[in-house]
Amino acid sequence: MSIGLSNPVVGREVTERLRGLRAFVVIAAFVLVLTLTLFLVYEAMSSQASFDLATRTRVGRTVYEAVLLIMTLLVLFFVPGLTAGAIAGERERQTLSTLQVTLLRPRSIIAGKILAALAYLGLLLVASLPVLAVAYALGGIRLVDIGSGLLAVAFVALVLAAMVVAISTFAKRVQTATILAYGFVTLLTIAGPLAYGIATIFDARSEGAEARPDETIAPAFLLTPNPLTLVVDVAGGATADAGPLSAMQDGLGEAWYRNDQSWFALFPDTRLGDIAFDDRERPDSRPPAWVLSSLSLTALAVAMSWGAARRLRAPAEVER
Amino acid sequence: MTDSGLHPPEAPAAAAIGAMAVEAVALTKRYERLTAVDQLDLVIPRGSVFGLIGPNGAGKSTTFSMIATLLRPTSGTIMVMGVDPTRDPVAVRRQLGYMPDILGVYDNLRVDEYLQFFAASYHLPRREWPGLVDSLLELVDLTTKRAAMVNSLSRGMKQRLSLARTLVHDPDLLVLDEPASGLDPRARVELRDLLRQLRDLGKTIVISSHILAELEELCSDVAIMEAGRLLAAGPPRQILDQLGHGRRVRVRFADGTVEHHDVADADAQADLLRRLVVDDQRTVVEFVEEDGGLEHVFMSITEGIVQ
Numbered sequence: 001m002s003i004g005l006s007n008p009v010v011g012r013e014v015t016e017r018l019r020g021l022r023a024f025v026v027i028a029a030f031v032l033v034l035t036l037t038l039f040l041v042y043e044a045m046s047s048q049a050s051f052d053l054a055t056r057t058r059v060g061r062t063v064y065e066a067v068l069l070i071m072t073l074l075v076l077f078f079v080p081g082l083t084a085g086a087i088a089g090e091r092e093r094q095t096l097s098t099l100q101v102t103l104l105r106p107r108s109i110i111a112g113k114i115l116a117a118l119a120y121l122g123l124l125l126v127a128s129l130p131v132l133a134v135a136y137a138l139g140g141i142r143l144v145d146i147g148s149g150l151l152a153v154a155f156v157a158l159v160l161a162a163m164v165v166a167i168s169t170f171a172k173r174v175q176t177a178t179i180l181a182y183g184f185v186t187l188l189t190i191a192g193p194l195a196y197g198i199a200t201i202f203d204a205r206s207e208g209a210e211a212r213p214d215e216t217i218a219p220a221f222l223l224t225p226n227p228l229t230l231v232v233d234v235a236g237g238a239t240a241d242a243g244p245l246s247a248m249q250d251g252l253g254e255a256w257y258r259n260d261q262s263w264f265a266l267f268p269d270t271r272l273g274d275i276a277f278d279d280r281e282r283p284d285s286r287p288p289a290w291v292l293s294s295l296s297l298t299a300l301a302v303a304m305s306w307g308a309a310r311r312l313r314a315p316a317e318v319e320r
Numbered sequence: 321m322t323d324s325g326l327h328p329p330e331a332p333a334a335a336a337i338g339a340m341a342v343e344a345v346a347l348t349k350r351y352e353r354l355t356a357v358d359q360l361d362l363v364i365p366r367g368s369v370f371g372l373i374g375p376n377g378a379g380k381s382t383t384f385s386m387i388a389t390l391l392r393p394t395s396g397t398i399m400v401m402g403v404d405p406t407r408d409p410v411a412v413r414r415q416l417g418y419m420p421d422i423l424g425v426y427d428n429l430r431v432d433e434y435l436q437f438f439a440a441s442y443h444l445p446r447r448e449w450p451g452l453v454d455s456l457l458e459l460v461d462l463t464t465k466r467a468a469m470v471n472s473l474s475r476g477m478k479q480r481l482s483l484a485r486t487l488v489h490d491p492d493l494l495v496l497d498e499p500a501s502g503l504d505p506r507a508r509v510e511l512r513d514l515l516r517q518l519r520d521l522g523k524t525i526v527i528s529s530h531i532l533a534e535l536e537e538l539c540s541d542v543a544i545m546e547a548g549r550l551l552a553a554g555p556p557r558q559i560l561d562q563l564g565h566g567r568r569v570r571v572r573f574a575d576g577t578v579e580h581h582d583v584a585d586a587d588a589q590a591d592l593l594r595r596l597v598v599d600d601q602r603t604v605v606e607f608v609e610e611d612g613g614l615e616h617v618f619m620s621i622t623e624g625i626v627q
Contacts, residue, residue, distance in 0.1 A: 008437050008440035008441050011437070011440070012426065012429065012433075012437045015428070015429065015433065016428040016429060019428045020428065093424045093425075093427075094420065094422040094423070094424030095424040095425065095426065096424075097385075097388075097390055097418070097420050097424075098418070098419075098420065098424065098438075098485070099441070100389075100390060101388055101389060101390065101413050101416065101418045102413065102441035102442055103410060103413060103414070103441065103442050103443050104441050314389055314390045314391075314409060315386070315389050315390055315391050315392040315405060315406055315409060316390070316391065316392060317391075317392055318351065318391075
């Protein structure tokens, strides 16, 4: 592979990464897990009594959503492992100072590391295409669904790679960076829903003994800065029972509806919260959560990358 | 200033700025309680081979990091090739090749890819890479290893490859921190020969090493540091003369007797020889300076202080 891409860090990183056995083991594991998901979902659904055309198209949709969900979870799992060593690894093998004294700017080094990680993750997504093609062949989804779903996962991979590379800049050792990165990604993924859940319980208690948790209100914005929310909102289907992403998307819609039909309500009108979600018509005008999600994740990734580039600037007060 | 009576060199005169590769005035670097470099005045002429000597923790690597645009001084000024590295580090980097004290290379690259990566990092046009890589590999005698993986090279070869990397953009100033560290005797000799070649090419070389005899042979000027402070600087012979107790002469006469004489400097040496031959009418068959090398100077003026 040529090493002379416009950003030399990208070429070098990709060359080094693809030379190792690890790269191919990860791709193989990724495709294997997705294939297994496809097989299990198909087996579970095809064993139903009537396997008519309607059921078959539903199988296609469910397979698509299940595969995309697992793919997102794998990206959440693989990105920290693949990119935590980006800068910490340079520091650990004593190559960072030789890189810093070249004419490469810190932001080029950071961008190169992110793009190299994305190039590899892109390979993973391309490797998943045959599995998604099976879902397409089963019916129930369009090519544009596959395209938008893959774009959403690629976007999640990009922002996560940027965040983890930034974390790597602040760690002295790869091991530390890896632990920090996994901690951060876990927090990013579950902190919002967890806070939402806790707020729901808190609301339920404050409403008195007769209040039920499903009639209480927690701020919906807690759910938006989340990589899963992004994929769920882009790839979720029209009905809640279409697949795992659709079910989660339905939950997002409910949270928005109970928050005075807003993503930003801090003190929503409790009367709306008292209306059972199933009793009202599904609103068509819900602003997409993926826009908020992508904006907030992008802002976080940009801010972290900026901090990382600043940290790599030399001369520094303390050698990095 | 030290008890040995040696004085650090005078601060560079304003008129001399630009003629020097490195000029530091009262250069200081502090880390909380530790003062790694303390009021260092240093002048390194262009085209010289300058050795920085000192025990571990003397502040050599910190000084090198400040020259190499990696560290910002706490106080004092430093000019590298006439440019302030704190104001315009990129301009300094264009003229500087830096080799840190710990050897770090990208093991999963081929030797030629490694050099190409740094050629790209210095924004050299791609069409120049093949010729550049060829000439650098020839210079460091690694032509036969062009397609070898970096991790298959011996330590000495990696060190030479690392040196080739510092030369990718043809810098005028080379800052080499302990380049001979960990090398076997043969690799050291090869490295020394290579540095001689670079000296002959007109490069300014700033080097630190624990192998003092090698520095003495290679360097036109040296500076001795301890505990962040400069103890002495100048040509090795001049430092020895300043010390005043650095020369011991072994004299062998025609009758086979051998005498040892301590002399202060070169003039005293000449006086001694004249007295023996002219005044005492003795037949001298050997008149050799025994010690007083850099190692002797180093041991005389450092106290083994470790920060």
